[in-house]
Amino acid sequence: MKNQYQITFPQLVTELQRWDLVQSHGPLQEVVISDITYNSKEVKPGTLFFCKGMAFRPEYLDQAVTSGACCYLSETVYRQDLPYIQVKDIRKAMSVTSILFYSRPFEDIQVIGITGTKGKTSTSYFMASILEQVLGRRSALLSTVEVYTGATAQEAHLTTPEAPELERYFAEARDWGLQYLTMEVSSQAYKMERTYGVHFKVGVFLNIGLDHISPIEHENYEDYLACKLQLMENCDIGVINRSTQDFDRVYETAKAHCQQVVTYGDHPQADVRLLEIQRQGGTFVFQVQYQGEVFTYHMDTPGRFNVENALVAITVAKLLHLPEEAIAAGVAHVTIPGRMNLFQKDGAIILVDYAHNELSFTKLYESLTADYPGWPIKVLTGSPGGHAYRRRQEIGTLSGKYCSHIYLTEEDPQFEDVVDICKEMATYIEPYGTPYEIIPDRTEAVEKAIREVRPGEILVVAGKSEEDYQKRRGQYEHCESDLDIVKRMLGLKQSAPQS
Numbered sequence: 469m470k471n472q473y474q475i476t477f478p479q480l481v482t483e484l485q486r487w488d489l490v491q492s493h494g495p496l497q498e499v500v501i502s503d504i505t506y507n508s509k510e511v512k513p514g515t516l517f518f519c520k521g522m523a524f525r526p527e528y529l530d531q532a533v534t535s536g537a538c539c540y541l542s543e544t545v546y547r548q549d550l551p552y553i554q555v556k557d558i559r560k561a562m563s564v565t566s567i568l569f570y571s572r573p574f575e576d577i578q579v580i581g582i583t584g585t586k587g588k589t590s591t592s593y594f595m596a597s598i599l600e601q602v603l604g605r606r607s608a609l610l611s612t613v614e615v616y617t618g619a620t621a622q623e624a625h626l627t628t629p630e631a632p633e634l635e636r637y638f639a640e641a642r643d644w645g646l647q648y649l650t651m652e653v654s655s656q657a658y659k660m661e662r663t664y665g666v667h668f669k670v671g672v673f674l675n676i677g678l679d680h681i682s683p684i685e686h687e688n689y690e691d692y693l694a695c696k697l698q699l700m701e702n703c704d705i706g707v708i709n710r711s712t713q714d715f716d717r718v719y720e721t722a723k724a725h726c727q728q729v730v731t732y733g734d735h736p737q738a739d740v741r742l743l744e745i746q747r748q749g750g751t752f753v754f755q756v757q758y759q760g761e762v763f764t765y766h767m768d769t770p771g772r773f774n775v776e777n778a779l780v781a782i783t784v785a786k787l788l789h790l791p792e793e794a795i796a797a798g799v800a801h802v803t804i805p806g807r808m809n810l811f812q813k814d815g816a817i818i819l820v821d822y823a824h825n826e827l828s829f830t831k832l833y834e835s836l837t838a839d840y841p842g843w844p845i846k847v848l849t850g851s852p853g854g855h856a857y858r859r860r861q862e863i864g865t866l867s868g869k870y871c872s873h874i875y876l877t878e879e880d881p882q883f884e885d886v887v888d889i890c891k892e893m894a895t896y897i898e899p900y901g902t903p904y905e906i907i908p909d910r911t912e913a914v915e916k917a918i919r920e921v922r923p924g925e926i927l928v929v930a931g932k933s934e935e936d937y938q939k940r941r942g943q944y945e946h947c948e949s950d951l952d953i954v955k956r957m958l959g960l961k962q963s964a965p966q967s
Contacts, residue, residue, distance in 0.1 A: 474502045477551050483568045489561045491554040499538050511535040520558045559661035563631035573638035581653040583699045584674025586827035588652040590804050594781035595650045598798030608641035608649035613805045618644025628657030655695040671703030675712045677827045701725045710735035732783040740783040766800050770808040773831035806933035815923030820951050822933040826862035833870040844872035847928040848917045850879030864896030874904040877913035879931045880939035914953045
């Protein structure tokens, strides 16, 4: 697909000047750019090469030139024997260049962007399910789990892709005739300028917590919130959780920039209000009030908290004037990869979920307590090394409060010692007197937890779900996923979870 697009070197200089990003440039030669990349291994003749990243070395540019790069874009002038553009901000310039190269693709489709500390992936799948009912085929989706654009169907590697990939995905969706694209927009996407210059049809603000405050993510809460608020500054329709932390600031930002702002939730002042939730067997039945009318929906996705994620998709769908029949059918049956995979074992419930921060654990424990009153909850969990340090306290505290037994184990330790991380989490469990054990090997921990779960108990295997790797010492090391371990232990061969 890339080869059907092209721009010229002078066109790019003019566009970057329009955004006030150019410091200097080489002679305005009529060089035709037929591809763009920041990966020297992907360069072929006619490629514009981006020199970006803290780890960038001039040798990468030399490799790109050897492979046929026709020009380069960087914050430093490395060589003057081929056309170059020296820019003030390489990441902003990379996004502007990508938008120009792919002919502003987001303007030709309706892009729904979703940001939040918790719930982005689940909400994206509810939205995609409704859109599939409307279109009669899959709509485009960029999630933490997968990328689907019609032309591309693959596992995702970043919550929000780098700008060249993001704009290519937009272009693929447009060129495949997919009118809608639903995507997760991380705070890092705005901090790293991956979405710089992108405008959304709908921007959704789910919630915000303290999860991503660390030296390598956001230095403080203000920086985290400011990044998330940028979605509200760059969309036509702002959709906001009426109960989110810092609601007033989020709402005021949206009102200042959006054409329309709508709130949702169970809050009495929400524009789209959740009225009632009932559990009937394996189905949740809930009512939603919108513009004076009450609608009833059914949802068989596990987890009471998923009703709120469904509510978001319902709100967006109504604002896009989608048919009510498609909305109801879309929320009724949704499978979310890696989320709320329920299994039965001799009268016990085993739940494999991606829960990994305070908000997700809070919602999970509250949901299980409401839906399975009196059932003891056991949990297998851990916390990553090198960032998100608050999770150790938050997950430890919540698990100590809600659980009857806790298995602490490895969860992407990077350069830290697994046992040290678990011991730190244990200090927040101990005030509750909840029994816990530290089992560094995650496979061993999952196997032991499954063997020990008893009838009438719930075992939550949290944090990794379908992920089949551990981040250790800067490397991704392959391992058996939680989901595969559970299915192996239960003698299941089917990829679909049993419930």
